[in-house]
Amino acid sequence: MFKNEAINEKEMTLIIANLLSVKAIFAFPRTIVETSGNAAWIEVIYMALFAWALMEISFLTYRISGRKSIIDLSAKVGGKPLKIAVSLLVVFALSLNYATEIRMFSESVKLILLPRTEIEYILILLSVTIAIAQKPGISAIATVNAIFFPVCLAFLGIIVFFLYKSYNFNNLFPVLGNGTKNILTGGIKNLSCFGDIIAINLLLPHLKDIGIPKKSGRKALLIASLTMFFICLCYVLCYAYPLSKEYLLPVYQLSKMIRAGEYFQRFEAFFEFIWEISQLLYSSIYIFLICETVAKAFDLKDRNAISYGVIAILTLIAAEPISITKVLKFSRIADMATIPTVYILPIIIPLLYMKKPTGKAKK
Amino acid sequence: MKFLKIAVIVLILVCFASCKDAQEPETLGYVVAIGIDMPKDEEKGYNITLQFANPDKISGGSNESGGKGGEESIENISVLAPDIYPAINIANHIISKKFVLSHTKLIVFSDEVAKKGVSEFLETINRSVEIRPNIYFAVCKGTAKEFLEAVNPKTEVNPVRYYTMIFENDYSGFIPQNMSRDFFLFFSSDEKGAVVPICAAMKKEKEPEYADSGYQYEVGDYTAGEIETGSSEIQVAGMAVFDGDKKIAEIGDIKTEIFNILTGEYQSSYVSYNFGDETPVTVMQMQKKRPKIRVDTSSKTPKIEITLFLESEITQGSTKGIIENELDAFSEVAAAEITRQAMEFLEETKMLGTDIVGFGSVAKRKFKTIGDFEAYNWKERYKTAQIDVKVEFSVRRTGLVVRS
Numbered sequence: 001m002f003k004n005e006a007i008n009e010k011e012m013t014l015i016i017a018n019l020l021s022v023k024a025i026f027a028f029p030r031t032i033v034e035t036s037g038n039a040a041w042i043e044v045i046y047m048a049l050f051a052w053a054l055m056e057i058s059f060l061t062y063r064i065s066g067r068k069s070i071i072d073l074s075a076k077v078g079g080k081p082l083k084i085a086v087s088l089l090v091v092f093a094l095s096l097n098y099a100t101e102i103r104m105f106s107e108s109v110k111l112i113l114l115p116r117t118e119i120e121y122i123l124i125l126l127s128v129t130i131a132i133a134q135k136p137g138i139s140a141i142a143t144v145n146a147i148f149f150p151v152c153l154a155f156l157g158i159i160v161f162f163l164y165k166s167y168n169f170n171n172l173f174p175v176l177g178n179g180t181k182n183i184l185t186g187g188i189k190n191l192s193c194f195g196d197i198i199a200i201n202l203l204l205p206h207l208k209d210i211g212i213p214k215k216s217g218r219k220a221l222l223i224a225s226l227t228m229f230f231i232c233l234c235y236v237l238c239y240a241y242p243l244s245k246e247y248l249l250p251v252y253q254l255s256k257m258i259r260a261g262e263y264f265q266r267f268e269a270f271f272e273f274i275w276e277i278s279q280l281l282y283s284s285i286y287i288f289l290i291c292e293t294v295a296k297a298f299d300l301k302d303r304n305a306i307s308y309g310v311i312a313i314l315t316l317i318a319a320e321p322i323s324i325t326k327v328l329k330f331s332r333i334a335d336m337a338t339i340p341t342v343y344i345l346p347i348i349i350p351l352l353y354m355k356k357p358t359g360k361a362k363k
Numbered sequence: 364m365k366f367l368k369i370a371v372i373v374l375i376l377v378c379f380a381s382c383k384d385a386q387e388p389e390t391l392g393y394v395v396a397i398g399i400d401m402p403k404d405e406e407k408g409y410n411i412t413l414q415f416a417n418p419d420k421i422s423g424g425s426n427e428s429g430g431k432g433g434e435e436s437i438e439n440i441s442v443l444a445p446d447i448y449p450a451i452n453i454a455n456h457i458i459s460k461k462f463v464l465s466h467t468k469l470i471v472f473s474d475e476v477a478k479k480g481v482s483e484f485l486e487t488i489n490r491s492v493e494i495r496p497n498i499y500f501a502v503c504k505g506t507a508k509e510f511l512e513a514v515n516p517k518t519e520v521n522p523v524r525y526y527t528m529i530f531e532n533d534y535s536g537f538i539p540q541n542m543s544r545d546f547f548l549f550f551s552s553d554e555k556g557a558v559v560p561i562c563a564a565m566k567k568e569k570e571p572e573y574a575d576s577g578y579q580y581e582v583g584d585y586t587a588g589e590i591e592t593g594s595s596e597i598q599v600a601g602m603a604v605f606d607g608d609k610k611i612a613e614i615g616d617i618k619t620e621i622f623n624i625l626t627g628e629y630q631s632s633y634v635s636y637n638f639g640d641e642t643p644v645t646v647m648q649m650q651k652k653r654p655k656i657r658v659d660t661s662s663k664t665p666k667i668e669i670t671l672f673l674e675s676e677i678t679q680g681s682t683k684g685i686i687e688n689e690l691d692a693f694s695e696v697a698a699a700e701i702t703r704q705a706m707e708f709l710e711e712t713k714m715l716g717t718d719i720v721g722f723g724s725v726a727k728r729k730f731k732t733i734g735d736f737e738a739y740n741w742k743e744r745y746k747t748a749q750i751d752v753k754v755e756f757s758v759r760r761t762g763l764v765v766r767s
Contacts, residue, residue: 037733112492113384115384116383116384117384121383168724170721170725173724174733176731178732178734179732179733239548240548240549240552240554241733253496257496257544259497
């Protein structure tokens with residue numbers, strides 16, 4: 001572990017909650033509505049329960065692994081080759097996610113706020129900001145996140161509350177939307193939405209005791225599930241299917257609908273505020289995780305030495321797709337690719353560690 | 364080193380303070396309404412009228428007494444273009460402002476355009492980041508250009524507020540209370556048909572036709588442009604009914620009020636009832652609670668039951684009898700009149716083949732999946748639906764007078 005990079009339970013909870021909720025705030029409600037129709041809120045419950053079960057299974061392995069991440073464990077199981085292989089898999093999954101997220105964010109910023117500014121310029125500006133934000137390390141990011149993320153949640157709550165006039169409860173029917181089969185299969189396909197729970201495992205060495213990840217993971221998943229549930233429910237209540245599957249940024253669309261009296265309109269300014277802050281924190285945490293994994297894989301002492309290079313490479317990857325439709329396709333591939341890594345590795349590696357004969361047994 | 368860091372930060376702040384997308388308010392032309400007309404025979408595209416605010420007249424400029432309002436607060440420009448944004452593009456080259464649609468409040472389609480179909484404009488509006496979901500659509504009798512040119516917001520300084528006050532009038536039921544968002548949500552769905560208010564520049568062409576009923580007794584059944592007023596240059600009354608994105612019929616103001624009562628969007632209005640006297644009994648009528656709707660889809664012929672809850676306050680009683688002694692009888696007469704009007708209105712919608720009240724949204728509850736609902740084919744089934752309307756009408760107050 002690098003110096004001064006310990007995080008407490010509250011910070012850990014909010015880091016994981018941020019990672020899981022940011023996707024919910026942006027494009028995910030549309031993806032879920034695409035598969036389940038107006039039963040998107042049921043799919044969220046199903047996905048949350050599924051992710052919860054997988055998370056609990058991975059918690060069972062902590063008794064054996066202690067505060068070691070899958071990278072540390074893989075080194076003990078299969079030496080350097082396995083450590084590098086596992087690290088590369090994790091870095092690949094995180095990088096795909098990061099690249100699509102920052103590109104989608106930049107595209108949305110261009111669409112809503114800066115229509116005349118080139119996308120490359122926005123990407124570079126964002127990357128510079130992320131580079132500055134991630135430099136002080138996870139402890140500083142966690143502290144800032146612990147201040148701002150609750151504010152973001154509060155603003156989201158305000159948006160959900162002020163939309164009450166636009167709720168049409170008939171939109172919840174037919175209650176099963178596109179059918180049970182679509183909810184069940186779609187729920188598994190969209191499970192990558194909760195994929196960032198892998199961060200619990202990667203951050204294990206930064207925690208003070210082994211009780212923290214379990215408590216934080218459960219609390220964070222609850223916060224994120226509730227956030228996703230309310231956003232999806234709110235979106236479905238306001239926008240009838242099939243129109244609801246068309247909007248790129250559902251929460252932005254919702255915030256545009258708010259009219260609290262004659263003078264309180266244009267609530268999208270709130271959305272833009274929470275959107276930018278949570279995205280910046282999300283991206284900083286991601287860069288930290290990617291750089292730390294790379295540093296561990298190749299036994300580098302200074303994570304910061306590679307961070308600027310990693311940010312530059314990922315910015316170039318993010319800039320590669322020519323249009324937003326290509327980004328969306330790329331994002332679906334990234335989601336499919338990340339599911340095995342984020343859910344299976346944290347279970348498989350500790351199991352392999354358990355099976356590995358100890359020094360005594362060898363003798 | 365410290366100095367260098369501070370210098371870099373200051374440099375970044377200075378460089379990024381004036382970003383490429385910065386726009387000064389005085390360089391912008393705020394479009395408040397858009398009119399869309401068909402072109403002349405040999406022309407292509409649409410004749411698009413942009414009505415934009417004149418901020419100097421609204422704010423009053425250096426005038427201490429404030430803005431002027433009226434015609435001076437708005438300007439119109441008409442261009443021939445295939446869509447709204449190409450029209451903006453052309454207009455940007457004519458007027459020395461950059462037109463923005465972030466304050467647009469009204470989009471008026473001419474009758475011809477509405478009959479041809481408005482889906483291409485809906486596509487533009489839905490995709491636009493600038494245009495908000497809570498603007499109003501209207502169908503104009505005559506041309507949209509004539510309508511927008513006749514707009515003269517004498518009572519309001521701000522033209523956006525003028526349109527808000529006209530199209531969101533809670534104290535009258537003569538226009539449908541819905542916004543563009545409702546049109547987007549339902550124009551392509553099976554569960555509900557879309558309606559839009561009718562507007563017109565004043566052109567008195569028609570002698571008043573009085574409704575053949577005791578509801579809104581001796582009040583003319585008009586659509587916009589037919590109400591004789593003597594002063595107003597524009598009118599908004601009645602509604603245009605759409606099947607998909609095409610206008611198929613017009614409904615007068617009294618039936619529009621019934622529509623609002625049926626949908627639950629009705630707030631309150633003054634209604635005169637024939638109570639067997641020369642002088643009608645006038646009440647301030649209010650919707651007590653939203654209608655209770657039940658839809659039975661167990662057979663191929665859906666059965667719809669709707670119960671309306673209305674209450675009222677007497678504002679003008681009978682000159683001969685004492686209305687206070689006949690409140691129960693009056694309530695029965697009023698309930699019967701509303702029932703008759705509602706049944707007539709609903710039969711008309713069945714004939715038109717469009718469920719504009721939205722019974723389909725309630726019928727959806729009976730199905731488990733969207734596929735099941737689509738298979739039931741609500742749009743077709745509605746044409747043969749059996750509808751039963753019940754009205755609970757009560758007189759709660761009698762104004763400041765109680766006779767006995």
